[in-house]
Amino acid sequence: MNILCLNTDDAVWKHWNQVTSEQSSLVRAMAFDEVRKILEDTFLVFSYCFIYLEDSLLSEQVEEVVALSTDFPELKIIVFPNQLNQAASLTLFSAGVSGQCAPYIGKEQLSLVLSVVDSGEIWGGKAFIQQLIMQSVVPTEIQNDELEELSERELSVAQFISKGLSNKQIAKEMDITERTVKAHLTSIFKKTKTKDRLALALLAQSRYGVH
Structure with missing residues (x-):
């Protein structure tokens, strides 16, 4: 299973490598342009795209994720914001993002998230998704x-x-x-x-x- 990861934080990147399964192969990108190039040029098929969202660049990154989701609609994108932002989350889920998790998610929890996303559901978890639906x-x-x-x-x-x-x-x-x-x-x-x-x-x- 190949996972494309946009991650500029070394500590979070190390954690992702520890909590993903042994069958997973993580490919790291440092910028959205690099993510697009990998998706367009590589022969690899990616099961997921993990994106770490930084506080200081949140609004710009949200716009980039929306554009990425629009251009690659079959790509299962899971975002990992450093801090939750409800407005940003609503924008991302409305654009087709498959899930939202904490950057330092546990191994068992991540496995559950991927299972839910594989089944066609979105992960936020449930209470947050229901709140988004009610307030949309x-x-x-x-x-x-x-x-x-x-x-x-x-x-x-x-x-x-x-x-x-x-x-x-x-x-x-x-x-x-x-x-x-x-x-x-x-x-x-x-x-x-x-x-x-x-x-x-x-x-x-x-x-x-x-x-």
Whole structure:
């Protein structure tokens, strides 16, 4: 498994090498231009792109990450901000970033994060993602015709997502298994052309609102 890492902090870089699995091969870049060059020129396929966000350059780096996500939509980007910033996080998740973690994340926690991202979910963790969903402002230009294609059960799942419920909570509300919720979400993402639960929540909110 190849992981492309933008990391200018030697201590954090050393930590990442310690907490990633032995099967992982980390490739270090020191600037966004270098990240782009590696993605465009190398024969390697990267499972993830880890990006360390510095406090002093946060706003510029957020813009760079958004551009990177737009240009390489299949790339699973996980950001590691030195300090949490809710506005920056909302911008990054809305742009398609797959996850956000502390720079000195533990080995078991990182393994969990990668497992969640692999399954098509986004990691923040759950409470933070739900808070983002609840506090997001719905863009007026969102089109919700795609929701017309959903089955009644899928519409119910979409409504619960718009309220910030987790898969476990949705399963309890609908009296179904979490596996069934995940199956519904896979179908919903495909039909609505959304890539994660935050995008789906914004789409569902544009039709149903949050009650």
